[in-house]
Amino acid sequence: MTETKGISSKPPGPARGLGLHGLMTLLSLGMVVPFAWMVLTSLKSLAEVGDPAWLPKQALWGNYPEVFSVIPFLRFMANSVVIAGWVTLLQVFTSALAAFSFARLQWPGRDRVFFLYLGTMMLPGLVMLIPNFQLMVRFGLVDSYLGLVRRPPSMPLARFCCGSSCWASRGPSTRRRRSTGPVSGRSSGR
Amino acid sequence: MKPRERTLRRWFTGMAFLLPNLLGFCAFTLVPLALSFAMAFTDWDIMRHNQFRHEPLHFTGLENFIRLLGDPQFWRDLGNTFYLMLGLPFAMAGSLGAALLLTRVSRRRTAVLPALAATTLVLIASGLGLLWGGMAESGVWFLFGMLAASVLLAGVLTGGTVYRTLFYLPSFTSGVATYVLWKKLYNPHSGPINFGLAPVLDRLTSLVRTSPDAFTYGLPVICAGLAAAVVGWQVRRLRSRWSGSESGLAAMVTGALTLGIPLGLLLSWQGFSMIVAVGVAASGAAVLIVTTLRRPRPWGRARSADAGLGTEFALAMLSLPLLLVLAAGIHVGPALPALAVSGIEPPDWLGSYAWAKPALMMVSLWAAIGSNNMILYLAGLGSISPELYEAADMDGASAGQRFWHITWPQLAPVTFFIGVMGIINGMQGGFEVARTMTAGGPAGATTTLSYYIFSEGFETGRLGYASAIAWVLFALVFAFSLLNFRFGNRDLSD
Structure with missing residues (x-):
């Protein structure tokens, strides 16, 4: 994202900029929410995992230290x-x-x-x-x-x-590749 | 003497640089390759030929390959592989869209920043407090709000870098971890997807019950109209390309791909109404006839520059899954009232034959949008020279014109690269995701060719047969890549 000013002709106004930010936030949430669900589930007790509710009734932060005692986590790492x-x-x-x-x-x-x-x-x-x-x-x-x-x-x-x-x-002095070649120098759109 | 010596010197220099890599390449790629090629012609069975039992190995000639042709499982898995690849155009379009949006995000900080910061801090603090103490069921919306606000704040603060990072999140998480996560999300009883879908479907059920005719006739008519529009648009574009005396064969291939593959799928799809199949067949035939009639020699290559064929191909690939979705709409519409009598149930995603493949496709799509493809597109967008846009602005080009006449042609090499890699990976892919989420799926619904190779080679132990399948798959991938290099990158120099 170095030289991108050419792609949008006018710099967007504050309202449009914020709208864009809002849209990006929504899209980003689509990426984050599955992970958020994972984190929330990690705080649940085993009995609660089958429960479709997102939030655990009581956040069990102790689940995390338990990982190290249940499996040889450090060894795997x-x-x-x-x-x-x-x-x-x-x-x-x-x-x-x-x-x-x-x-x-x-x-x-x-x-x-x-x-x-x-x-x-x-x-x-x-x-x-x-x-x-x-x-x-x-x-x-x-x-x-x-x-x-x-x-x-x-x-x-x-x-x-x-x-x-x-x-x-x-450079142009090297042999030109035929059309079957990989993405060639002439065509890189520079 | 002198030039010969120089050539030799050059060869040695080049080889010296290549050597460390070449050694590994020979040891772990070329030798196994030769071995597996040899194995494809034998009856190597891990139960009978291993380091403990040495039964004589038989050279069976082409027997493995002949058996393959009559193996219904091979054909089914080939179909599955292609089905799962239908998501690729959407993934590419998504990556391009994400990259375009990311480049447009304003990098300036706005005035509302301090206010946002204060709200978010309060939200984060109370959200954490909610997690630490006991929490109410409604707290989840609060949590979402907190999440959204912090993402927005971070996005505004960093000028959009955070969005890029978040889009890339599925890519730097290990694939298997995300697949396990999605398996839990898809769980029909405890997963949040069906939990969220249930109220929506209840609403739909009551809608269908009150006005069944709208769904019996309305939905198919709308879908058919949209499908006709897509097909008509394709036909028109193809025709104009044709009469513009551009490469005939490539247009033919595109036309066949757009209309032939859905046609084949529809015809093989049990329970599809005959009208749909005939309609698609007729439009497919129409394209071929129209295009063939326009030119005396449709197989000949045109002499003029074949500008925009890659565009044509990309659009064809995009309209193909679209047509399939619309055909499914036509199919589903009349069936809805009968379903609504007992209430429309959310699908049993990974457990149902019909939904397992779309479920896997959605996971791949989710992961692919913000993947390396997006990074490639971002790099490509960054290297387009601003003068082109300035010139277009002076000519009064609209946003759409600027996209189709500057951005898209300039990105053609990137699109081509991503497309080729996507096809290669797609044809070989589907193993990890299917292995983790469905173990090949209900009744083999998600078994791709690579999964079949794995199960033949390592589960049943028929290494010879597995190698034969792998080499046939290689031949297919190779053929596709040749087609791509032949027709795909013609308009790289637009």
């Missing part, structure tokens, strides 16, 4: 953080390098490799899940962190996004 951290680190590192290679460097066979990457994006992740599982079993990676920190199927997507924005900023 640590698992998530470790896995997410490694995945992010590896993804950003490798994808940034690859995107640079695809977008800014010229090397023979580059476009073919890029389309190989793109092609695998169209494969359902479940296709790879089946043999990946077999491989994990074979390498003894089942039940280990390493097995989870493997390359997730969404990886090519990250590169595609990164790559396509780099395509868009390529």
Whole structure:
């Protein structure tokens, strides 16, 4: 939302501005209300959960400390953080390098490799899940962190996004892509 | 010698950058891919071929694929997948609308701010007090008011940033968590959706009882009129495109998509009145005939620029679900008086065959409006140069003209990208949401192809067959993407 003054010609008057704010508030509430319901339900007792009323008769704030004693919450949290951290680190590192290679460097066979990457994006992740599982079993990676920190199927997507924005900023001297290519530089509407 | 050496150098440089990624790509994508392709031609069964039992693996040739063609479950799940994808145009329109609204929100602070701040603080304080102490049933409206006021205040204070954050809320919550939440919301007995719907439906029941004719005849007539208007509009647009000698094949595809798919669905939909089916069939045929007659060679590609075909495609995709809703209206109208005798019940969302898919679609729509698509649209809107709008203002363009002639064409690359990704994800999707909320749905109503792959591969253990389904799905996605790249981004350079 940096340079948006061009989209609305006249700056809206105070009344119209407030009306817009009201509309946005209503729409935002549509997004928030399910979560509000969740929070309110979290304060209910187990017997009250089946009750369609929104508000608990007595807010049980003790439900929250109880989470930590019922399930090993901190352990789960640590698992998530470790896995997410490694995945992010590896993804950003490798994808940034690859995107640079695809977008800014010229090397023979580059476009073919890029389309190989793109092609695998169209494969359902479940296709790879089946043999990946077999491989994990074979390498003894089942039940280990390493097995989870493997390359997730969404990886090519990250590169595609990164790559396509780099395509868009390529100079005119580089090879022009045909119409079958990804969102191309000429057409980015700049 | 020299250029050859340079080429080699370039190759090494490029490869060096790509290598870390390529290693992972080979290990976890290419090799499993090759494996799964090989598996598709075998009778690999996890019960018989695992690390404990080594029965000989048979190469079965195309047997898996032949079986697939005659598998009624495959065709049903394919239909389910397409059905669930009907929400995509609405999601895209919603994202665009949200982005447009967000860019329009005034960033200036208004004079009513101190007053609002004071009220909200009081509201928040008393709302918290309400939660801490015991509370009355009516307190929930107070709570909503408090919520709305604080959102409004925060929105005014931050110049609209809060709205963007709130729209994005479903996206940074984990998908499974929101699905579980919605499962509770949809609960027919304790969920707030039916709780809120019950009084509305009671009102409707009494309305139907007092004036049954209005619903028996009025509703179908209105729906039919609207449907005719939508179809007529489409036909007119297609015709003008056609006579404007733009790409014939693309218009044909669009026409077939707009009218053929609803037609097929309607015909296969048990219990639909024959008149509706014939009507849609006739209009579909009319479009095809009209368009074919206008050009000597409808399959040929036009030489002139194919401006606006992406627009055409988007509008066609949008009118398709609209037509389906209207057809449902025609269908439901005459049935209402009979239903009203015993009182119209709110639907048993996830437990009913008819409502499970719309319920899942609504969840996806809710999550998709404020998703990455909205962020992409926001970025796209931000990069449109203001000079275009200034020029349009000087020419006295209306708001609608400015949208259709500047904003929409300028956003075409973004729309195209979102559309392609949406179709790819849609065809492969539906697994998480169905797994969490319905476990495939009542009688398989929400089993998509990806869910079928999962249940074949990991529940019944037929890995070979599951791989075959996955590869057929890949072929479908690939075909759709080719169509998209062929016809979709033609007007990127508008």
